[in-house]
Amino acid sequence: MGRRDLIKRSAALGLVAAPGMGLLSACASGGGDDDPGEGGTKGKTSKDNPFGAEKGSKLDVVVFKGGYGDDYAKAWEADFSKKLGVTSTHTGTQEITGKLQPRFNAGNPPDLVDDSGAQKINIDVLYKNGQLLDLAGVLDAPSVDDPAKKVRDTLIPGTLDPGLQEGKIVALNYIYTVWGLWYSGKLFKEKGWQEPKTWADFLAICKDAKSQGIGGLAHQGKYPYYINVAIMDLIAKKGGLDAMKAIDNLDPRAFVGSDAAQEAIEAVYEVVEKGYLMPGTNGLTHTESQTRWNQYKAVFITSGSWLENEQLKQTPTDFDMKFLPMPLLPGSKLPFEAIRAGSGEPFVIPAKAKNRAAAQEFMRRMLSKEWSTLFAKQANSLTILKDGVDPSVRLRPGTQSTVEASKAAGGNTFRYLYTEWYGEMGTAIEAASNELMSKRIQPKEWLKRCQAAVDKQAKDPASKKNHRD
Template sequence: MGSTSAENDGTGSTENSTAGVGRRALIKRSAALGLVSVPAMSFLSACASGGGDDNSGDNEGKTSESNPFGVKKGSKLDVVIFKGGYGDDYAKAWEAAFKKQWDVTSVHTGTQEITGKLQPRFNAGNPPDIVDDSGAQQIPIDVLHKNGQLLDLAEVLDAPSVDDPDTKVRDTLIPGTLDAGMQEGKVVALNYIYTVWGLWYSGKLFEEKGWEAPKTWDDFLAICKDAKSEGIGGLAHQGKYPYYINVAIMDLIAKKGGLDAMKAIDNLDPKAFVGSDAAQEAIEAVYEVVEKGYLMPGTNGLTHTESQTRWNQYKAAFITSGSWLENEQLKTTPEDFDMKFLPMPLLPDSALPFEAIRAGSGEPFIIPSKAKNLPAAKEFMRRMLSKEWSTLFAKEANSLTILKDGVDPNVQLRPGTQSTVEASKAAGDNTFRFLYTEWYSEMGTAIENASNELMAKRIQPKEWLKRAQAAVDKQAKDPASKQNHRD
């Protein structure tokens, strides 16, 4: 999405800043990852005209083996990029390469105001050609899809790979990474960034304090207690954007109860939360941090970047986030901070091992169905999934993409990013990923709101479970929900 934010992903700063918002959508959103409620009904009614027409018109060139979509040289491409945790320099590098290849001039917009800038354009039938739809103001993918505003990306995914014309684009991607962009069986969003979610800490601080990275929740709490005794917060969380604390809550549920507990939530089970031992133990574990005063003082009232910056100043031992964190905090992280990723520590008798991590694709890129230059938009996305452009992204944004072996091995990664690579290798097949955030944005927001109340001590774990289950039950009544199911 990465999620991840100004808040995602999803990630926060001013529009012209290179600091960012996370995924949060999604973090959510994306990422990736819908971190903040969007007035979905007004958008639904405004967009009810839908779409699906090919408006390319004069932008159609001749197709060939090297030009499968018929990019017309000299045409223009309207690109909108969420300027959050990953910035937008990577997209400018892509656009320069695209212009060199096709003589296509890009109209580039880097912004965090995705809904504010794009909703009027979608409503008017004049959307951009390609969009990184992420951050706090992400237009929910499910809303766009329901109104016919998104192109089915099958044509791009079934096209020949730039690197190997004998291989389809979809066969060059990390398995499972397309799932987050599916709506009713169609891939309508390309979640481009391979994101891992979990806890983060400073290697320098831990070495100075003699702390070992915890593998169990009891060991995690012990470090939080020790930190508090030394005037340091145990856990910082991005209080104004409860998407982030849900990283801990949902990871604990999945690791305690296994994939069945995760799928119960995505599949809108009537006992997804109320009646789930895994959900009860997870929410009680997180609430223990609140009850014992282990939160970093003031964290409930801070934005993601404010909390993360204080964490960079060694005011907390841990913080929850996705792997966009390092790039988002480049300007505030001390050179010797030694940022490290940590899988969520285990509750007793957990079904999944410590090494298991929430991992998958975030930061959804979409092609509007009414884009004016569909040939160039499709080719642009195809080239995003080439080794050249994947490496450009890694160099500019300090993160990995969904392309298998998509980064030149000679590229040196920063400590935090390198630690996510090592964690991914250690996890192997023990990865999991919730999809309800992409499928059901309203439900996701309701659960986040309950988490916000919990962390502020305005409700207890039992009430959180009731509110989360109510959000599931409400979503289950929507007939469209039957189109989404995990086996």
Template sequence: MGSTSEGDHGFAGVGRRALIKRSAALGLVSVPAMSFLSACASGGGDDTGAGTAEGKTSKGNPFGAKKGSKLDVVVFKGGYGDDYARAWEADFGKKLGITSSHTGTQEITGKLQPRFNAGNPPDIVDDSGAQKINIDVLYKNGQLLDLAEVLDAPSVDDPARKVRDTLIPGTLDPGMQEGKIVALNYIYTVWGLWYSGKLFEEKGWQPPKTWDDFLAICKDAKSQGIGGLAHQGKYPYYINVALMDLIAKKGGLDAMKAIDNLDPKAFVGSDAAQAAAEAVYEVVEKGYLMPGTNGLSHTESQTRWNQYKAAFITCGSWLENEQLKQTPPDFDMKFLPMPPLSGSALPFEAIRAGSGEPFVIPSKAGNLPAAKEFMRRMLSKEWSTLFAKQANSLTILKDGVDPGVRLRPGTQSTVEASKAAGDHTFRYLYTEWYGEMGTALEAASNELMARRIQPKEWLKRCQAAVDKQAKDPASKKNHRD
């Protein structure tokens, strides 16, 4: 997933667009802050790192990052690439005299798990992709730094304000474990359907605003030898964009929170979940899937979609940047909120939106002062703009991109969708809180899309995953009101 997950996160997973004038100027929607029953228990962030490279503190260097020291940076090289991080590192070296060792990879677990186990982790990590190390696992093992010190530090752009006060409301929530922010989800992402403006114009299709309209286009596409819906079959995270969005829209925020809160009727006994499963399964039963999509990776499926072999694809907003080389110049990529089922509680304009691409500082990082300062500068307008230029996406920093940046069509459409959504935004948190459960839900969806199980069995398997997670005493420390 680009950022997402290579599937996950897309986060590979997840989103990028050619930027954004100031988010305020764009009228970017603010994500409502979420309430949690937080309890700071044992485990989690351990601030006693191995960081010995300490220099003198100052207003411009509050953590005492030491000139001449080195910073070990590992970045998930997915949909956003890693050129943005290299640009940051170059600026960091120029301004502070701190050099960086850089690793861009999709093999986060393979490369980093041995280092975490040995007590020799990098200094800062973009822990994303299909092979990410689950944040909840790192937290429970005491391997993540509590980021409160960074978030309470003075902003680079306005030292009179704390860093946390410069961020889009609600964007810190996904990085929370038991009341502590231990991961900084840096990129503001939207999830939903995508289509080609060129193809739709040629076929005379109008962007669907209901699920029935969506099915009608899929049917017409099939009659013309085009797949209706493509999905990244090897990474069922992506089809869960459709399933989970439909649940939230059909049943409203209560249906979404029931899943995050491990409700005994989150799936079995949920009319919204049943309706969503049956709706997506109808796409499978009627042969509206792009042929072969169940066996394709994210990039393979997305590239075939770019070749006009399917009308729609599910993804997060990292899609445009991830597919830059494969997208025809006149493709006219467009984002679409998930078309709601009949009788849905949330309107068509409602979108899943929030922060993705979690950056973490290991508690045993060798250069903690530099790692903290690096993260603080990530949340400056200068570095946010650098990211925008390199990765075609918005960050969680309010008013975070210099004006005058030209937006790509997909990016522009996500900005417009965010404005249209207004307060109708939602975001699941089980993906950050319960990695094992999330994997189980994806496995069930994989079976559903392959027609090896039907909706009733999908509901049972999903509920079993929820019930299993609920038996973990630590789960009671995460809750949404």
């Protein structure tokens, strides 16, 4: 999935994010210290190597090879080897669960993992089984760029929140992401369409497109995570932050009894009922649907800001990719400019990492301007580091539009956390959305199923440890 929400930080930030599979066998619980752990390796510490990454040791790195690719990680690894003499075993894959669950179960996990994509291992599952290191040690270490500051003090406010489990940061969501709708500037210009700011205007464009043989909305049908971008954004913008927090806080009226949720799901279902979906989109993967969108077979598509990089090879040079905040329903509490924004692409250090010292030092350097710029060059996206990208890096059209949208949003940003806190509940909501988009259920049943998922999660005593004020 990818992740998946760019570059000249001095221009982009400006923007501030508001704070807003199977069972794995239990392993030793993690801590926030720099002890390399059982079977670990640790060398001599220094100002430039505070965790004591040992020269000549090896680092086992597994990266989700999705929308951002994995060339950025290879560039990091090459620099790490050059400067510290620590070589890496690199695995780029989309099969995170398939490749890593057996290793976690056997007590032999990698040292650093980008746990993302459709086949990720849910962070809450790993945490509950004691398999993740508390990252406090990394976040409280001296910043590479300014040793007088802690690493955590160099990050965009709120971007650590998605990595929280019961008050501990156990995942570093590294990439600053925005979510919403996307369209082709070229197609809009040719058709004389204006950027829709209301849902009525959005539907009018979809209707006009349909009359010309073009789908109004494409979505990545096999991965309903994507259509939930539209649904959940509409709920938050209609009902305000209280409607969003009601879902994260497992409110007994989060869906059933919520006017915002009801109006949002009815609005999305109207797209289905009126035939404004791109034909076939319900049966397509993310890349298949996105590629047809790149071929002008649909006007809009839902996604995060990894979309441009994921579609580089399929996007025509004059496509002029643009980002669009979710249009407003009548009486919305948040303005049109409000966007879902925050950090994505969680990196974790397993509690039983064999080279914990090197993994922590590697993560510390991920949050340096040099490595943040390396990422931007390779992946066309921003990181969570403030002013973290060299100003000379040029932006692609889609990325530039997310920068502009983020600046326009200002403090009007929001971010759901239930997807990180409650993996099973998130999956149930996605399943309901899949049924809705295929017309196998209607809005009333969608609300009922989503509320049932919330109520089930609320019965778990551990859920009481997560709360948003």
